[in-house]
Amino acid sequence: MSKIIKADLCVIGGGSGGLSVAAGASQMGADTVLIEGGKMGGDCLNYGCVPSKALLAAAKKANGLQHADEFGVTGQPLVADYEKVMGHVSEIIAGIAPHDSVERFEQLGVRVIEGYASFSGPDRVTVDDVTIKARRFVIATGSRATAPPISGLETCGYMTNETLFENREKPEHLIIIGGGPIGMEMAQAHRRLGSRVTVLEAFKALAKDDPDLTSVALKALRAEGIDIREDVKIHSVDRTEEGAINVVVEEEGREEKLTGSHLLVAAGRKPNLEKLNLEAAGVEHSKSGIEVDERLRSSNRKIFAIGDVAGGFQFTHVAGYHAGIVIRNALFRLPAKVNYDGLPWVTYTDPEIANVGMTEKQAREQLGDKVQVLTFPYAENDRARAERKTEGFVKAIIGTNGKILGAGIVGMQAGELIQPWALAITGGLKVSSMASYIAPYPTLGEINKRAAGSFYTPKLFSSKTRWIVKLLSLFG
Template structure:
């Protein structure tokens, strides 16, 4: 059996693991990377990249249908679903070389293709090879899981891991789960000409600001999605022709829905089953691996990052974790995670973006010291020119102007949220957002106008008018 001794061993070739491996080896550390599946992980192959490529195709389709508002008309689009998925595959293929085995071996990383299992607190077995490392980083991510619906485990349903390999356009797609993935894929498929029904046991996008999620919900419904909330799925079965029958219980009545395709987007679980965590003395639960704020596990030579820790399940969080681990593992700096300025985006149309504290969380923490600043897209000239007037920005501050959070629903919300993330990271006050010069006409002016509204009560108060009248006496 071969034994490899190294400074750092990264388990998992997804976004976070690749960032650690690339950073470590380029900083001079002997690095081993272990990956049993596809390089690039979930984000490249099954998640962020393919889903956004599909959403982009859906936007192209709907843009042809709505062009008459601009005085432009033409034939309705013809959707070749297989060609759409070819576009998705092409986008993945264009990024793959950046995440490939060849690139990382070219950087100097020793890549072992296989699943790793701890056999001791300091040893990882990969096939016939044992890796002994001074530091390990577990970055194995998460996988889709299914709710406990009777019969669901007996049918062949789609998940984000299999959806993009499907080349047959769904005649009727039923989506189970009203979180970001479910809402994004439901709207995209409706725009591509599929009949779509979305089933949610509670409320869609329940973790976001309810005022803003209402805007998204109405837009998704307008796209053609039949959203059913507060619904119980009694059973699921697959009939002989491959279609599905879903029995519902809703408001004291029962109903059976039939569909050609079934997508389950109702949660994820950490990928820990194959790791042999007990042998490494690493504490874990069904939620994931337990870590402290330095991302260290109960085995102090082992770090864990990204989805496998059971926290925020975003690619950019895994990348952020990678930087924390490199500072801790390589430079012995006591870097700790801080999520005060963590942004997240749901890529429906309109988009829904958040950073920092929500209005509800801020009021629970700071009470009546909270100020809520709002500005509508409809009051922005560029939004009117583009006919993108649905949406608003909502900024949260304390009474002294400290920025606590922000949420935006509307076009390009994922881009517009970033100055707010920067402001929170840099501990800027609302005056900084209100005083910068924004080019005209841009959607970004919405942020500036929302920030400026902090001063409206003071600027246009009777006290201010008295001061102006007094000063005007002096010419």
């Protein structure tokens, strides 16, 4: 006999977005069921944001030691123990895991069912011999790494972000297929830890970001010794009897065989849909994910989809934002809609790349010559000079009447510096607000203020202003 559980809300997927919905709904009084077939915390905690940033932190420490003599500090030669570095990564995951655990969510009043959910009707799912009937469902099953169709790739063995952090052997030569954020972050981390690194990208590295920003970051990465190859074709991959990886590539019409010790594929992701049996629930979907409206409702209006599985932006903070939209819709029947105007995103290379709102290209496509671009370099900021991190700049996109349309930053702590611009766009503030606040000295935050202030420079130092000053001086 199948056991039947009735609930107000059933959340499928225990990643960042699903956990946020489940915790919020339960604490607000909704009878909530959470279903997770893999690890609690999902991709972000176990395979994505947390371990990658922990690895980058270790690599940053190594790089700091390598360049300590620039500050007059010297010591013993650098030794990067890869196994201990990965132990650090595991410790960070283990330290956060209790916050996302089954035990914690059960303490919050959530009924957690471990297993994979499959819809058996428009208002019910089954997990093994349990059926859950709910008033509303939230699908938050996330996405996973996918591999391009390269001859020999599936049989030779390779790592993805889901297996990379299990590796305890430092790659002698790491070959990475994919020059997006994951590929470039892991390339720099491993290079700083002593590996030789080659990145193979079929198009342009970091292609989704403003090329003015990415050119600075890519120059820095190449200067560290990372071999970044763009516009390459990968013909085949195979593994030798000794365990080495051979990759045959074509670049500018010439074929070349590259040999590495390890292979990482970071060339795209696909939504986790296969086990859900969405047809039984009347939920329309494609290879990109579940089709949702601005309220994140699927074609079955009682079923919502959030995060990566809903297509679009694949960021943990988007899943968290979606969670708030869904709670307002599913629990309070409020017609809350998504608005991505102030959505920031960051690539955590060094220097970092951060964006929010429109890029210059997008703004000019919509507004033409009504767009004004403001910039200010790190090299003219005293704090950046003190830290010897002078590469980079702020780029603000301004529309008519001083409206802030977007901003991009490349440089140290760009992910932190982008946040005032995100707040300004979300709050509908104009560039005058960014230019007139008082920034403490010396801080990197002054870069934002100086960039915004340049909006007024042509008028403040014009011949008309000089004429007015001279005129007023005649009156004493």
